[in-house]
Amino acid sequence: MAERLHGQRPTLEDVARRAGVSKSTVSRVINGEPKVRAAVAERIRGAVAELGYVPNQAARKLVTRHNNAVAVVVTEPQNRLFVDPYFDCHLRGIRQELVRHGAQPVLLFIEEQDDYPRVCDFLGGGHVDGALLFSLLADDPLPDMVEQMGLPAVFGGRPLLGSGHRSDVYTYVDADNRGGAREAVRYLVSLGRRRIATITGPLDQAAAIDRLDGYRDVLPATPPRLLAQGDFTVRGGADAMALLLDQAPDLDAVFVASDLMASGALRTLRERGRTVPDDVAVVGFDDLTPIAEVTEPPLTTVHQDIEEMGRLMARMLCHRTSHPPLRGDDAPSLASVVTPTRLVIRDSA
Amino acid sequence: MAERLHGQRPTLEDVARRAGVSKSTVSRVINGEPKVRAAVAERIRGAVAELGYVPNQAARKLVTRHNNAVAVVVTEPQNRLFVDPYFDCHLRGIRQELVRHGAQPVLLFIEEQDDYPRVCDFLGGGHVDGALLFSLLADDPLPDMVEQMGLPAVFGGRPLLGSGHRSDVYTYVDADNRGGAREAVRYLVSLGRRRIATITGPLDQAAAIDRLDGYRDVLPATPPRLLAQGDFTVRGGADAMALLLDQAPDLDAVFVASDLMASGALRTLRERGRTVPDDVAVVGFDDLTPIAEVTEPPLTTVHQDIEEMGRLMARMLCHRTSHPPLRGDDAPSLASVVTPTRLVIRDSA
Known part of the structure; x- marks a missing residue:
């Protein structure tokens, strides 16, 4: 960010000069085109990193390999969120864990049918490294959409699948x-x-x-x-x-x-x-x-430990998006997790 | 999005062939480098649009000129949001209006000091076309940050400015x-x-x-x-x-x-x-x-009409980010707006 805020921003030309290659070779590497020798590509990445060249999103990702942002997609009317402490609790766990991994939570709501293409456009637009998805209804198009765009995703709650779906392609965290x-x-x-x-x-x-x-x-x-x-x-x-x-x-x-x-x-x-x-x-x-x-x-x-389920979702996603595991963390599983529940006896029964 | 989900994605090579130029010229246009003749650049943009070429964020922006996403930054603990219907109401107005302009609202929270650099990194990362900012405290670094990164922004509530700031550089919507x-x-x-x-x-x-x-x-x-x-x-x-x-x-x-x-x-x-x-x-x-x-x-x-203030903020921002004005809308002003209030008399006085 420093380069954006202060002083002269380095140009594509600066990177080319530093790496001793042509500008079009730098562009090819930045755009992820093949046919650049690995050693040259590595040299260009080095120059990009050294100079802090940030011409656009592509170069940024080239250096960091990720956006440091994760979408949290809630398929509920926004106002439902404000009356249901369940979500608050879930989000608290998610936030804690994402922030610990240096990833910015980005909250998106789906309230009506028209929201799907716009939200998918954002999810597929290279802005986030992965998505946490919630409150899916049967026949929700989101699981297919994120799978097709190849975006790492973890579901909060087992997604309901139509016919022809294998249940093991989606990773989820659910209570028992x-x-x-x-x-x-x-x-x-x-x-x-x-x-x-x-x-x-x-x-x-x-x-x-x-x-x-x-x-x-x-x-x-x-x-x-x-x-x-x-x-x-x-x-x-x-x-x-x-x-x-x-x-x-x-x-x-x-x-x-x-x-x-x-x-x-x-x-x-x-x-x-x-x-x-x-x-x-x-x-x-x-x-x-x-x-x-x-x-x-x-x-x-x-x-059910809702906050812990949120933390678990975030940890599993960060693992899949190759955010570095943190010291002291157990290596999280890539398989879905069903967390235990227990009966709490008060006065109503 | 269609190209991402189905079938073969067009390549940089396809665009170059269609436009009758070299791949490096296409790259230069996509990366916003100068020194490409306007007519050629236009032809390349046409080919990109025709083929639906979406190699990365840069190309996408080339076609649409924007991300179709707007950040809504709330400087409050997330759980405060869940107990204060004020925000719910504000967000409802914002959401309605952004969605009408085809822009996806993206919600970001700032809860503690450590959140600022991460949120700013996201705001400056080319993911959103502008930002709506809320609940700013005195000495909040956000107004300076968005100004320095050149991100269009509208504030909900008059920002409190330190010394040396001109109050007319920020656009805000506030109640009287x-x-x-x-x-x-x-x-x-x-x-x-x-x-x-x-x-x-x-x-x-x-x-x-x-x-x-x-x-x-x-x-x-x-x-x-x-x-x-x-x-x-x-x-x-x-x-x-x-x-x-x-x-x-x-x-x-x-x-x-x-x-x-x-x-x-x-x-x-x-x-x-x-x-x-x-x-x-x-x-x-x-x-x-x-x-x-x-x-x-x-x-x-x-x-105070909180929902309308939200709509107004969104409309002013969309105007500044060049989202097309919608038929029937008044052209919104770029100046700050102070909306009227009125006393509602019930039983407590």
């Missing part, structure tokens, strides 16, 4: 959603609850599907009246709880697939005169700070 | 903070209030200084016991109100320089057994949705 849900429902069974309902997330998202699968692992023969779909919001949880109470007034427990929805469900239960946990035991998922602790009563829920 | 504050305090005076205190924002920020100046325009001889400094947060407002009640138990009104602080002040007044507005009249600033309407009692406050 299915195992966590299983533990939650087994716990409700162990308390002697017999009519255990569930409020799911939107079933076009992997986390919602996996948490429902975990519930079904324990209760494979659940009648449909004990199932209601929410949308991972407080309001959605409140509405789904109302529906469940209409469909199955005799329910004695509910496993809710997110803490935000669980807080809505608690509100509905209170309004309908049901006490928690005596009449209805409630278990959430996420262990969101401070939500899970400030609900009335405080929420028994499945804990 | 001083006029709004003046109107609020005049209103309290017109209600017959005689001991009108104020809770200011942090006095290293222009908005806080301007709102205090507006208060002093009406009440130039206020004793220090009627002044307390907050930090634009709910908690800060609550603490400042407690201090004021200790210093001046006989106060009968308070002008609070933000709605978030005012909601904290209302809480303190309630805890101390003062009724609002009978014992103490309260006026806020911002007219934040939904904060100002859901406080108890609802807040009389100074309205």
